[in-house]
Amino acid sequence: MTVAAPFPRPLETALGFFYPETCALCGDERADAKSGYVGAKCWQQVRFIRPPFCERCGLPFDGDLTTTFECTNCREMELHFSSARSAVIAKTAVLEVIHRFKYQRQLWFEAFLADLLLREALPVLRGQKWDFIAPVPLHPVRHREREFNQAELLARHLSSGAKIPLNIKLLRRVSPTMTQTLLTREQRAKNMRGAFAVRRGVKLNGEKIILVDDVFTTGATTSACAKALKAAGAGDVCVWTVARGL
Numbered sequence: 001m002t003v004a005a006p007f008p009r010p011l012e013t014a015l016g017f018f019y020p021e022t023c024a025l026c027g028d029e030r031a032d033a034k035s036g037y038v039g040a041k042c043w044q045q046v047r048f049i050r051p052p053f054c055e056r057c058g059l060p061f062d063g064d065l066t067t068t069f070e071c072t073n074c075r076e077m078e079l080h081f082s083s084a085r086s087a088v089i090a091k092t093a094v095l096e097v098i099h100r101f102k103y104q105r106q107l108w109f110e111a112f113l114a115d116l117l118l119r120e121a122l123p124v125l126r127g128q129k130w131d132f133i134a135p136v137p138l139h140p141v142r143h144r145e146r147e148f149n150q151a152e153l154l155a156r157h158l159s160s161g162a163k164i165p166l167n168i169k170l171l172r173r174v175s176p177t178m179t180q181t182l183l184t185r186e187q188r189a190k191n192m193r194g195a196f197a198v199r200r201g202v203k204l205n206g207e208k209i210i211l212v213d214d215v216f217t218t219g220a221t222t223s224a225c226a227k228a229l230k231a232a233g234a235g236d237v238c239v240w241t242v243a244r245g246l
């Protein structure tokens with residue numbers, strides 16, 4: 001005999017013990033697991049990216065556009081993916097969440113970030129055909145320090161949501177590369193040159209691959225990954241990230 005539980009299930013009780021029912025971001029409003037532990041006030045700061053945006057790299061653009069638009073970022077860079085899309089703009093609350101998730105191990109934000117990505121990516125991917133989802137890899141040294149790869153966690157959510165197989169064995173990061181934050185567009189591209197390679201034995205035969213990362217800034221990182229995948233035989237590479245820097 002099964003009985004509908006009038007009380008929270010044991011797992012929720014256990015999580016509730018560790019995750020207080022307040023906004024994990026501001027600590028000043030109510031929030032629950034369903035909202036990803038982010039309250040309504042903080043949610044209001046989230047800016048979803050809506051057209052018009054650059055067809056190629058997804059950079060949002062002010063005003064009306066009737067023709068296909070390629071932005072200055074794309075014109076100045078050699079991008080190896082066919083298109084990049086991001087769910088939200090990387091500022092205020094979202095940027096703070098990503099920072100705390102990545103560098104302060106506030107892992108309860110995983111659900112919130114995955115939710116942002118899936119809300120925007122799933123409707124688009126539904127009508128498309130892709131063979132694999134691959135995360136941007138961390139260098140093994142960085143991976144050991146951080147103990148998780150944020151891109152891989154997000155890719156895992158997208159894979160199960162979109163029902164497209166996850167493949168974490170395609171790419172590896174050859175050089176640890178310094179942080180990109182303070183670099184110019186040209187420096188970022190140079191910093192990423194040769195930073196990624198496909199793993200030994202990987203042979204692709206026209207597969208279409210979705211690359212996943214947390215933040216897209218100039219596209220230097222994801223383009224370097226796409227370059228390695230295309231050189232190994234990938235037919236097409238697109239990019240999805242949670243957030244887009246402006």
Ligand SMILES: [Zn+2]
Binds near residue numbers: 023024041043
């Ligand atoms: Zn809040």
Ligand SMILES: [Zn+2]
Binds near residue numbers: 054055074
């Ligand atoms: Zn662009």
